[in-house]
Amino acid sequence: MIRRRSACVLALGLSMVPGLAGAAPAPKPGPNKEAVVASVERQRPALVDLANQVWGFAETALKETRSAKVLADYAAAQGFRVERGVAGMPTAFVASYGEGKPVIAVLGEYDALPGISQKAQPTKEPVTAGAPGHGCGHNLFGAASLGSAVAIKELIAAGKLHGTVRFYGTPAEESVGGKVYMVREGLFRDVDVVLAWHPADETRADTKSSQAMVDFVVDFHGKTSHAALDPWNGRSALDGLEIFTHALNMMREHVRPTVRMHYVIKDGGDVPNVVPDHARVWVWVRDVKHASVDELMVRVRKMAEGAALAADVESTLRVQSGYYERIVNFTGARLLQANMDWVGPIRYTGAEQDFARALQKAAGIPEKGLAGEVKPLDENPGDPKGASSDVGDVSWNVPVLHFSTTTAPIGSPWHAWPVAACGGMSIGHKGMVFAAKALAATMVDLFERPEARDAIRKEFAESTWGTAYKGYIPDGPPPVPATTP
């Protein structure tokens, strides 16, 4: 723990940080926790229906029109005040119930991924070839989080808890980063604590962070000519692009091992016999801290300029989006852990384990089945996995408690068909129900115990001390598609 704190201080470049909050808040099983678990069980058919509808819609970033509507309608029917179309995104919404402090919030996602349509079966077969699919399980994410908010709402309505519960319908996690725009809009300003979870192949309170990243495109503009008749009159934009990617690839030797860089060429010209006057490369650069990503971007900008100079063309680099790393709140993670242990392991039928092993066989991974147990808290988690999320940006503005829940077999390739398959059947639904219960039980503690909130907020203040948050998104409105289906 001390080692972790020192690393954090170094990374943030701080000379002094007050000590982190100490004692883990102990859970208090009681009637309110029993009540929220019972509420989630009562809601189970409705939540399964919501998750299945969103799974079927499979709408991608900022096109989640029907997905957002069914979730927002459910919240409204339960008596929430629902504000739709927040932060300039028609598919973003906030549903609130109750009055005053504390304000405890839960995040929900519902966007799908392009091109991974998949039936709820253990062999690869799309519902519609080439169509989007829920390869990250966000259909479960949104429904579980909303179910937990409804369970808390019932206790507020009964006068057993006091304050405000809020569900944030956050679109476009897979690209764009809807939450970054919601943060910029100030929508989290009055929130005390935020909870979030994510579908996974294991169940644990997360103490591993996520990676910071910047998403940008570099355009090269040259001069076209006939590639054989008068190539000397042309200046190839593609030459500029190739020099740029060459420089980027050479930089790989001189970055920390935690850095990830990947790109696709979106435009490299049309035909070989025309010197291309335009070329575009789309790049993501990631590392464990946004400060490191910022340093990398200084070098990358030089490469774009240098490549343009070498090819005698023009270059422009445009940042489209980017996420901060998620701040881990260990005090909150311990509270989550206690509640997840209390909710207990996810139990599977033989048929579900068979489904999982058949799927693992089809995917070419070890046939280990499903892991339903709650893993112990990892106090020394090391560097984050190579993934990023806009939950990171929320975590720099309000403390975020984050956990993972099994919704797919051990070792499932993520953003891929096995996850989509399980998200449309009972394996995914069981994870969703577990997540809803764990979220709601933890929220009961946060409402009932001001000292737990204070300890979490104290650690948050220490983690963010001396660092000014500025999201990576460009000025202006979010890139909402001109036409939505």
Ligand SMILES: [Zn+2]
């Ligand atoms: Zn995801």
